[in-house]
Amino acid sequence: MNDTSQEFASPANRGKLKGQNRIRLLGIAFTAFFAAIAVQLGQLTLLHHAAAVNPELAAHEPRQPRPDIVDRNGVVMATDISVSSLYADPRKILDVDEAVESLTANIPDLDAKSLREKLKQPGRAFVWLKRQVGPEQRDAIYNLGIPGVGFVEERKRVYPEGRLGAHTVGYVDVDTKGIAGVEKFLDDQGALYTASLNEPGTHTSAPAELAMDTRVQQAVTDEVSKAIIKFKAKSGGGIILNVETGEIIALASLPDYNPNAEDKHLTSDQQNKMTSGVYELGSVIKAVTFAMALDSGTASLASHFATGAPLQIGKFRIHDLHPHASQSLEEVFTNSSNIGTAKMALAVGLDNHMEFLQRVGLLEKLVTEVPESARPLLPRHWSKLASATAAFGHGFAVQPLQGLSVIADLINGGMAVPPTFLKRSKEEAQALAHRIIKPETSDTMRYLFRANVEKGTGEKADVLGYRVGGKTGTAEKVVHGHYSKDKSLASFIGAFPMDHPKYAILVMLDEPQAIPGTYGFSTAGWNAVPTASNIIARVAPILGIEPQFSPEDLDKLAKQAKAQKKEG
Amino acid sequence: MIKLANAFLVVNVLIAAFFLYSLEHATRALERNIAKTEKSITDERERIKLLNAEWASLTRPDRIQKMAEEQLGLKTIQAQQFVPLADIGAKVPQTPPVKLEAQNADAIGKMLETLQ
Numbered sequence: 001m002n003d004t005s006q007e008f009a010s011p012a013n014r015g016k017l018k019g020q021n022r023i024r025l026l027g028i029a030f031t032a033f034f035a036a037i038a039v040q041l042g043q044l045t046l047l048h049h050a051a052a053v054n055p056e057l058a059a060h061e062p063r064q065p066r067p068d069i070v071d072r073n074g075v076v077m078a079t080d081i082s083v084s085s086l087y088a089d090p091r092k093i094l095d096v097d098e099a100v101e102s103l104t105a106n107i108p109d110l111d112a113k114s115l116r117e118k119l120k121q122p123g124r125a126f127v128w129l130k131r132q133v134g135p136e137q138r139d140a141i142y143n144l145g146i147p148g149v150g151f152v153e154e155r156k157r158v159y160p161e162g163r164l165g166a167h168t169v170g171y172v173d174v175d176t177k178g179i180a181g182v183e184k185f186l187d188d189q190g191a192l193y194t195a196s197l198n199e200p201g202t203h204t205s206a207p208a209e210l211a212m213d214t215r216v217q218q219a220v221t222d223e224v225s226k227a228i229i230k231f232k233a234k235s236g237g238g239i240i241l242n243v244e245t246g247e248i249i250a251l252a253s254l255p256d257y258n259p260n261a262e263d264k265h266l267t268s269d270q271q272n273k274m275t276s277g278v279y280e281l282g283s284v285i286k287a288v289t290f291a292m293a294l295d296s297g298t299a300s301l302a303s304h305f306a307t308g309a310p311l312q313i314g315k316f317r318i319h320d321l322h323p324h325a326s327q328s329l330e331e332v333f334t335n336s337s338n339i340g341t342a343k344m345a346l347a348v349g350l351d352n353h354m355e356f357l358q359r360v361g362l363l364e365k366l367v368t369e370v371p372e373s374a375r376p377l378l379p380r381h382w383s384k385l386a387s388a389t390a391a392f393g394h395g396f397a398v399q400p401l402q403g404l405s406v407i408a409d410l411i412n413g414g415m416a417v418p419p420t421f422l423k424r425s426k427e428e429a430q431a432l433a434h435r436i437i438k439p440e441t442s443d444t445m446r447y448l449f450r451a452n453v454e455k456g457t458g459e460k461a462d463v464l465g466y467r468v469g470g471k472t473g474t475a476e477k478v479v480h481g482h483y484s485k486d487k488s489l490a491s492f493i494g495a496f497p498m499d500h501p502k503y504a505i506l507v508m509l510d511e512p513q514a515i516p517g518t519y520g521f522s523t524a525g526w527n528a529v530p531t532a533s534n535i536i537a538r539v540a541p542i543l544g545i546e547p548q549f550s551p552e553d554l555d556k557l558a559k560q561a562k563a564q565k566k567e568g
Numbered sequence: 569m570i571k572l573a574n575a576f577l578v579v580n581v582l583i584a585a586f587f588l589y590s591l592e593h594a595t596r597a598l599e600r601n602i603a604k605t606e607k608s609i610t611d612e613r614e615r616i617k618l619l620n621a622e623w624a625s626l627t628r629p630d631r632i633q634k635m636a637e638e639q640l641g642l643k644t645i646q647a648q649q650f651v652p653l654a655d656i657g658a659k660v661p662q663t664p665p666v667k668l669e670a671q672n673a674d675a676i677g678k679m680l681e682t683l684q
Contacts, residue, residue: 068617075624075627076620076621076623076624077624079617079620079621080617081614081617081618081621082614158621160621160622160623160624160625160628161624161625161628162625162628162630163630164628164629164630204613214628214629215629217629218628218629218630218633219629221630222630222633463647464647464648465647465648465650466647537644537646537647538644540647541645541650546650547647547648547650549647549648557648
């Protein structure tokens with residue numbers, strides 16, 4: 001500094017001074033430049049090394065995979081596997097005829113004519129030739145080395161359990177977009193749930209856990225399909241529901257379909273009848289009327305009803321199949337008396353009846369994860385007659401699942417728990433539940449259900465040791481606007497073990513026929529009830545129900561053992 | 569003095585360049601390794617998925633049921649066949665039906681052999 005100020009005075013040094021100033025300026029500029037780079041470098045490497053995400057890279061990350069679907073024990077029900085799909089770039093194909101010839105030789109199910117048309121589109125840069133080609137065919141085509149033909153890795157959804165539980169799981173289209181069952185739920189309403197399964201940063205996702213138990217599902221499917229063959233029914237179905245958590249442990253609707261099949265042209269019979277169809281469940285609905293009358297206090301176990309003469313409402317008469325002069329409340333239930341039940345509903349009153357149906361949720365569409373869901377069909381005019389017939393299930397059609405769910409709520413202590421196809425804990429269920437009837441009413445309902453199996457229409461449902469209770473229903477089907485005498489829908493709704501119900505069961509058979517073993521009867525007591533009994537005998541051990549025997553049960557067992565010894 | 573400093577800087581640059589180059593080389597090798605490992609993890613995951621699907625398909629309850637009915641002749645378990653833990657002592661037979669030690673061999677294996 002001193003030097004420069006001294007030299008400043010001499011004019012001869014001016015030029016030298018100018019040059020030095022320039023160098024200094026340059027030096028400052030360089031220092032500033034390198035300092036800037038150093039600061040930036042420090043920021044990028046020391047401070048931001050974790051947070052720095054290139055937005056362009058992020059956009060090209062592979063999208064999150066579709067979650068697997070597993071049953072409650074982790075058995076895989078739907079999963080993605082990687083497959084190759086064959087495509088072509090028609091602009092690059094040199095000899096169309098040769099390409100067509102060698103491709104059809106290796107993939108026999110390719111149609112030569114449509115293939116030639118596809119390859120002759122000069123403007124196109126991409127056409128699919130065949131989706132999901134097997135590994136051997138893929139290698140063969142690779143070895144042909146046709147220019148302009150290549151493979152893209154694609155995901156394919158497979159259902160290892162096949163037909164088992166197909167209605168619950170649903171299926172996806174060729175672009176792996178869910179179009180039925182829980183698969184559709186994962187894409188639509190359940191998108192939030194699907195997103196919650198994703199494990200960040202790993203491109204993997206936890207499986208969606210169903211409430212279903214494949215072993216129970218198999219027992220239900222197997223027994224119902226045997227029953228359909230045995231009783232020559234058109235179709236049938238069965239459901240097992242956990243009454244405490246609302247979990248649907250098994251849901252079978254037969255005939256079913258294979259979700260792995262390429263083209264599923266489902267007939268209306270193959271639809272999920274347990275949720276997408278509405279049926280008049282008949283006498284099963286009487287249980288709702290009983291719960292209403294008991295809960296409102298207009299009837300009690302001590303009540304008696306005059307059921308000798310048909311009940312006249314306007315021009316309409318309500319009859320009983322087996323007339324009795326007077327019946328107690330319990331007998332009205334076990335004999336399934338239409339007159340008695342209609343009188344109970346009328347005693348409660350029109351508005352209260354409507355209000356009760358609203359409270360148990362029978363007026364609204366039941367919404368679960370499975371999108372195939374039907375709205376209940378109700379009487380158009382809520383009159384005295386409509387109320388009296390709805391009391392025993394006429395003119396009042398609901399989804400079978402909804403019917404079962406309501407009955408389950410009536411016997412589980414009176415708490416309405418929305419049914420679900422996904423795994424749910426007891427705590428989650430309690431948070432969702434709300435009270436619909438008093439616990440005492442629920443106790444009486446349990447007593448009635450058990451009494452009906454001990455000495456009523458559901459007698460054949462009893463499985464010694466598992467304390468089964470239930471109600472049968474045989475509804476005449478409506479054919480051309482009239483109730484048909486020979487076409488009926490037989491159903492049974494029950495629960496076990498009745499002293500502390502854990503599981504509710506529904507069995508439904510559409511148009512069962514009388515067979516030699518049923519003495520000419522085609523009512524539910526002869527077909528749906530024994531089917532339910534077979535199912536309970538098979539699933540109770542799987543579900544962990546501890547057998548308990550009453551003295552009467554032990555007597556029966558001793559007799560059975562004796563009879564077997566004689567035969568043996 | 570300046571020459572010495574320059575020579576020192578040149579040597580430094582050479583050393584730094586060599587160090588940088590070898591570092592970059594090593595980094596590339598590591599990156600290749602990571603990519604390879606990630607690829608094999610994905611492949612392995614894919615294979616696990618495939619095997620899981622195959623396992624689920626082979627242990628389908630309907631398949632097991634069919635085989636059990638055809639091969640084993642088992643019946644549905646009855647409620648009265650369950651025995652509480654307290655009563656189990658009374659149900660043990662005096663002489664075991666299959667004497668494992670006496671036969672001095674794999675008794676269950678023999679049963680399987682006779683089945684075949």
